Amino acid sequence: MGSWDRARQKRTAVVKRQRKKSRDKARSERTGASRASAATGNVHRHEPMPDMTILEGTPYAAGQRLNLDFAARLVAACWAKCGPCQESIARKVVExxxxxxxALxxxxxxxxxxxxxxxxxxxxxxTRSWAPLARAAAKSSDGTAAYAAVEQMTAEEAADLLEDALDHWALGGASTDEITDMIKKVMPSGPPPRTGGPQQDSDADPLDAFRQAGVDVFTLDDLDLDIDVDPYHLAPNYxxxxxxxxxxDGCEMPMLLLYPETEDAGIEDLKARTGWKGWDLRRMPPMDPNWRLRARIADHALEGLVHVGPDGWDDLELWRAAESVSLRGPWWELLDRVQHVLVxxxxxxPDSPGAVEAAAAAGELMAVVARVSFS
Known part of the structure; x- marks a missing residue:
């Protein structure tokens, strides 16, 4: 009798464990928590939780139903830097x-x-191949192609896209240094050109909905005005x-030689940002009056090299002087006389003998003749 009772208790215990596993699994599916967290009752709920209803108005899921609870938990986990929650929820989102x-x-x-x-x-x-589909969906309000591409991705590809996107969502809880680092990762050629000028008020800013939902969204103007991040340092520096x-004309002319100061600076960056032509040292490069070397008369110092847009505002800052260095002497006098500079x-x-000739011979030298703007 005793042995039968022990056997019945054992069977009952097994059934209870199975029921508990089923409940844990259901709770894991419902909350996005790992099975271990669900089993111990320690399901993380990170605060603050963003209002992800903002995703419902976007076209990227082509009208398909969204799991906004999972989206909110995933973004909150990113803000809290909780790796286990991110991994568990992200896996379910991908699967x-x-x-x-x-939508994310x-x-x-x-x-x-x-x-x-x-x-x-x-x-x-x-992400590189999918991003243009997202931009096209944003412009046309038709996300059919963007969503179809996500559905057709392998689990590994979908995980890669989600991980890249979460780097941006994580900005909501990031420090200024982390924001700078994250932006540099996805913008190797620096931020897109700014049009400058006074900022115009708009009643239809599409980013306002994100901000009102508690999701920090950063534009270039935010980087200038609200947090201490300088867009110049997000771009390759020289x-x-x-x-x-x-x-x-056979006369002497001032020249300015650029050399990389950051790892992402180089020939590919100049090709992407400047529109300069290759230079073989045999003939003068074209003159572009929109490129300006700014120089300060008071102390005979160079301030920076910029491109001026059609509206008269600087739309690209290629070089900025880190400190004021007086250039009194023959070179400044030549600059003052010629009023142009070959860049x-x-x-x-640049200190190595023959470095310029070697770069030209390798087809890795670009140049332009810029105006000098004295102030």
């Missing part, structure tokens, strides 16, 4: 909630600010070396 994945990624890569991501080497190939050459680069080691 069973592709519309939600498309589209809300990031549909923004005009993130258009340069399509050529960024710091995000996955999946140093300059004053030199001189011979102009087309060439990039040359990795």
């Amino acid at each position: 069973r909630h592709r519309p939600t994945l498309a 990624a589209g809300a990031v890569y549909g923004l005009e600010l993130n258009e340069p991501v399509a050529r960024s080497p710091h995000v996955s190939a999946t 140093g300059v070396m004053p030199m001189q050459t011979i102009g087309a 060439a680069g990039p040359v990795k080691d």
